[in-house]
Amino acid sequence: MSKLLLVDDDAELSSMLEQILTKEGFQLTLAADGETGLERALSGSYDLILLDVMLPGIDGFQLLQRLRQQARNTPVLMLTARGDDDDRVAGLELGADDYLPKPFYPKELIARVKALLRRTPATSVRQEATEFAGFVVDPANNKATCEGVELELTPTEFDILRTLVRGAGEVISKDQLSIAALGRSLAPFDRSLDVHISNIRKKLPTDPERIQTVRGRGYRILQFA
Amino acid sequence: MRWYHSLSLRLLLLFWVLLFTVASSGYVLALWFSKPIEPEPVPAAVQASLAPLLSDVETFRSLTPGRLLAGDYRVAASLAPSGQERLQLDRGLAMNHRTILMRQLEAERPEQFPLGNRMLLGPFEQQDYRILLTRPITPGEREEQVLTEKQTQRVQTLALMVGSLGIAILLGAWLVMPLRRLTLAMREIAKGSEKLDLKRLPKRNDELGELARALETTAHDLAVSRDAQRRLLSDVSHELRSPLARMQVALMLSHDNDNHEEQENHMAQLGRDLERLSTIIERILSLSRLENGLVKLQREKVDTRALVEVLSKDLRYVDATEGSRLHIDTDSDWPVTESDPELLRLVIENLVRNALQYTDDRIEISCQTSANDYTMVIRDHGSGVPEDQLSQLFTPFYRADPSRNHKAGVGLGMALSLRAAAVLGGTVTARNHPDGGLEVSVNLPLTGA
Structure with a gap:
């Protein structure tokens, strides 16, 4: 069972996403602000982090930057409600793997999560250098x-x-x-x-x-x- | 700008001075180059032919101006050693050339030079009697004169041409170059640049300098407002997308769920977000109407105390406990003003609701009136706002405490109050009360601006 970390300050959205993703067979941990999110991301071993940009305390970009500085290569999917194209790409430049603009269809989120997770174990299939x-x-x-x-x-x-x-x-x-x-x-x-x-x-x-x-x-x- | 900095005055003076300089230099140059009229000795042949006519003393003495001597020769002036009419001059010549005639009578030897269209000869002398003669100038001499005049004119024309070229270059450097630079700067602004390359132009203290400074200010203001617009757009999109994201997820959940109670929950969530969305949209529209001056002002007598009491009653009607937290200071000085009652209520209601949302204790509202204006003060007993964030309170979508994001309002109330107060000709300021809590003051004129 894949372990996911969702960092988002929108409590209502988080709890609804938890219901949906749990139903899909993921084990979800929630964090409502940047500090908690970073702490959990650094301490736990997650297969994927879902990260919102606008967070109280340190924002999503800063969190991502610190995570990558600690050489943690956990795949990160950015969720952003900001409209700018630049905002969306900014996360990728800091080392996020993919992004999904809000609002999104929950099915699209599930598809992206599965795609990122499917790719990760695939690295171990072909071993030869x-x-x-x-x-x-x-x-x-x-x-x-x-x-x-x-x-x-x-x-x-x-x-x-x-x-x-x-x-x-x-x-x-x-x-x-x-x-x-x-x-x-x-x-x-x-x-x-x-x-x-x-x-x-x-x-x-x-x-x-x-x-x-x-x-x-x-x-x-x-x-x- | 002082009167002597005025560009019109400077232009007038510049043109005047330049034209005067060019004209006078042309004149001076013409004088310089033209052949000066120099007396030359009367040719011996002429002297010889005149000698017999002037040899007789008696005849000589009788020669007075106007007398025809011989051929074309006429007497122009005569000078006797004594007598009543010692000096006699030809009237016509004396009118313009009196000095020349007088000087020539004193000359040491007979000379000749052109004077107007005649040739002056003399003096001729006989026993202290002196006379000057004139004759018409010959065609040959006339030709020479015309040639000299032509040369003089040529020099004058040349001087004027060179001078006017000088004016053109000077005006170019002084007037056209700055205009060109301003045009380029204008294009820079159109392209959206904030830093303008105006060199020393803004330091000029005439109209052009003023224009350059105005342009700089405009470029800066445009940049600031463009940034604000961009930020507002980004914030609006965030504020609208967040409820939409929740609604999409809630919709899917309620579809996939057969549990009636959970479905009710999701529906309630949908309803809340829908309400939130419509509030945000309505407020953004009000804000934009206020900012663009699209609000029609009504002017009527408004009793501010009655207005606040109605507001309090309305708040209690919606939520008794929340509403009763508002305390009106009935002892303070509530004026009856001339204002727009709806806008005035908008100003106060947003501030009061804001205080209710962010604090849990009592809210006090009081008023003070002076000669021309009055100040309403809304004070809460919450934790206040960090000093460095006080000025941001009125920025759309700013929230003092982002973690309470969803309980608090949509973040437009303070901005709306400020804009509405500005339309009424007043201001809204905020400060932390020394005894704790936030204190927001609305200052408005007593009569409409």
């Missing part, structure tokens, strides 16, 4: 290196990089990457994959452009001569 163009991705040890430098990646970023490396220089479409890493197809105007790619690029020791954008088709890893 893959190597291409200076990248080594080792799912068994959950380790990825570039030119021998270890990369600090979130699970989503790890899966995206793994898919690209396995492609060995072939162009991988955005949809393929999204299915592999987020467990779902991309929605129109969805920038989440682009944000994840840009996050990976920022973490590369040299030549961020070695992950190349192929306009209208997807991404690929460039083989340097």
